[in-house]
């Protein structure tokens with residue numbers, strides 16, 4: 001599988017990836033979330049994705065807001081720096097970090113309350129900037145950490161455990177992200193490991209904002225009858241748009257595919273996403289059809305999952321800023337403090 | 352001007368007959384958006400070029416066009432550059448305020464006014480000079496828009512004649528102000544000359560005010576505090592800026608953007624060695640700064656009171672995650688529509704403890720444009736050395752007004768990036784623990800993503816020495832105690848106060864920021880008029896250094912003078928005083944939206960002293 005010949009032969013029984021690391025190197029602290037929480041499943045997929053892509057975990061930064069979901073970065077990639085920031089404000093911290101060190105791969109984890117309520121403003125502006133980051137919303141339609149209140153992604157008419165009915169329409173983070181300029185927008189389900197992992201790998205390999213809304217049931221507060229974010233409801237209403245497979249740049253595309261029924265997208269690093277269509281009018285490179293599909297499935301009470309929209313060549317925020325290739329964070333004094341002649345020149349203008 | 356200054360009654364000076372040379376204030380009353388700024392700055396600069404100490408203060412409304420604006424130029428042979436309350440020479444261009452502007456003039460003042468305003472019968476104790484601006488501007492240009500813009504140059508010409516300001520200096524100042532715009536220069540010059548010639552032909556000199564050449568501004572420059580701070584940030588090696596526009600802070604980031612564009616391109620690649628992001632609000636601005644700083648950039652933001660309020664939660668996060676941040680607060684009156692374009696020192700308390708929980712932040716307190724510059728550099732070094740947010744508390748008066756200064760000096764010290772863990776240090780200390788006090792100064796070692804050193808997980812106050820999540824009582828308390836130790840280290844690193852202990856003086860004054868300029872003048876007044884000597888300490892930072900307490904010990908009584916209602920700095924000081932020191936402290940406050948003036952301090956201090964004697 002690996003094309004990297006410098007890799008040490010694996011010790012018997014141990015699986016190593018293309019940079020010679022074992023899966024353990026991608027794990028984090030022990031989870032403190034409830035057993036069965038969707039967020040834990042997402043953490044597992046993140047670990048597998050980074051392992052399988054053979055990315056050096058010390059080249060990753062993990063960021064989050066506040067919530068059960070936002071605790072997740074502590075549970076993967078322990079050798080990566082992490083920042084559990086404040087409620088709803090992960091996007092700004094991530095923006096500063098990514099701009100200050102453009103060589104890092106950034107993963108942001110948020111909740112539907114963290115993003116959809118208190119953090120909607122920062123979410124909007126991160127999407128608009130097309131900041132290179134994998135932005136994951138672990139979406140359970142409620143506030144887990146504060147014990148089960150509705151969040152802004154709760155569907156109209158869904159109920160709390162106490163029977164309280166949600167009488168406001170939901171915010172669709174995917175539709176918003178597409179509208180705002182994110183260049184990779186997907187929806188997935190924590191209960192669909194295969195699809196989620198393929199999407200995560202594609203997102204990590206994409207350049208620009210990769211926003212994934214992962215429906216992630218809260219087993220403690222929102223997994224009952226009447227909830228539209230319960231395991232059983234989502235299983236019944238999951239409408240995959242395509243079968244997603246991801247072929248990293250270091251692997252060959254082997255399978256034959258029918259160009260009529262398949263869409264292949266090549267990413268900036270040469271990796272390929274192969275999408276075997278399941279929905280007829282699925283056109284993930286077209287903004288209008290992506291939005292139409294979302295609205296139509298939503299009005300049927302279904303979750304269209306898969307890569308909803310992708311624009312692989314869109315200029316990202318780093319390009320736009322025109323900054324040095326060397327990270328701003330490590331520029332030496334010689335490059336950041338102008339010489340005396342500059343100060344003299346400026347002083348002359350005030351004479 | 353419709354504002355009465357402070358609680359202090361003004362005494363109207365006697366009608367003057369003797370010549371008043373280089374010691375008076377000119378006030379131009381216009382409508383904002385009328386393009387008077389060029390004319391005002393030309394006047395200011397010409398006086399400055401004649402060697403006469405001068406200061407300019409703009410009092411403007413929160414509005415783009417159509418509301419009254421007053422620009423005051425003070426010439427002072429003694430070099431006083433604080434505000435002076437009395438206006439000696441008025442230029443009344445605004446029909447809406449002209450009456451009141453004239454009625455509030457002291458006896459013996461002079462007023463140039465737009466002839467149709469018919470002001471001269473309002474007072475018999477003021478000298479009036481009517482000028483037909485519209486008639487004079489007609490032959491200069493046919494373009495109505497240009498007429499409106501250069502019309503103001505006419506009063507510059509009139510004043511040049513009446514006050515004997517050298518026309519050659521006026522022209523030089525005009526060229527300086529307009530740069531290479533030859534057409535505009537020509538047009539303005541004809542308006543200037545028209546005014547001069549009109550005054551020469553029609554207006555006999557009846558007032559006592561004149562400008563005569565001196566040599567007191569030699570080698571000096573004129574600039575605004577925000578420009579100086581921007582230069583300081585660039586020289587401090589800033590690599591990341593995030594900001595949200597707000598008066599009176601915007602011009603800091605806007606000047607910084609201009610300087611960075613010009614001087615901070617990588618010579619080899621032409622790419623920027625910095626990033627500037629206009630954030631969606633001040634919460635995001637500080638969030639971005641913290642993110643950038645966390646990965647190792649030299650990061651800053653600039654704002655004013657309303658932004659400070661929004662930054663509260665992140666300021667606390669910066670304090671507990673121990674991430675550096677430089678935050679400029681160009682203070683103004685607030686909140687929202689509460690005189691947003693007027694000056695104040697009203698954010699002292701809120702900035703010092705910004706956020707929830709036990710938080711304390713170092714504050715730097717610049718008084719002058721040169722300190723806006725040097726403290727910008729200090730702030731970056733301190734923020735990285737102490738791994739904490741540091742606030743630079745400027746104000747509208749300092750940030751946006753034009754001040755005289757000696758040229759800013761090239762930094763003597765190299766940039767300080769603080770305690771970064773490297774191979775050698777790791778070897779020496781044995782093991783990395785992000786929040787361990789290895790050196791006994793409360794400052795731990797820090798690593799950043801991509802530096803090849805061990806990673807850590809940054810989060811709020813719930814962590815132990817090794818940055819692991821912890822809710823243990825001892826972990827929490829130990830961390831808080833170490834942070835308190837770190838604050839004690841800050842006390843040894845922040846700029847020390849400037850102290851002038853006068854032998855035999857029993858009374859002391861403490862002030863900070865722009866209040867300084869009023870103190871300089873008030874001390875001279877008290878000495879000259881009442882034979883009263885005052886010792887003086889100018890605070891330059893919070894936390895307070897031992898010199899401050901020593902100063903209080905050496906005085907019988909100490910007045911802390913500041914520009915807010917609630918004696919905010921005094922409250923901070925009282926928290927750290929002994930009972931004996933506490934008992935000596937008095938307060939003088941000034942909170943009218945206008946810069947504090949020396950006379951108000953003098954009057955108020957004498958009143959307090961009288962009460963003291965009566966007791």
Ligand SMILES: Cc1ncc(C[n+]2csc(CCOP(=O)(O)OP(=O)(O)O)c2C)c(N)n1
Pocket residue numbers: 066067068069070087110111112113114115138140142143144145146151
């Ligand atoms: C400023 C602020 N307000 C409120 C809270 C309390 N709070 C903590 S987590 C949370 C909601 C989290 O919900 P969500 O983002 O959906 O994450 P989940 O716990 O469901 O994964 C709230 C309101 C807070 N931490 N900060």
Ligand code: SF4
Pocket residue numbers: 032033034036037038039068069140144145217218219220221
């Ligand atoms: S409360 Fe809900 S969201 Fe939080 S950990 Fe438990 S299951 Fe997950």
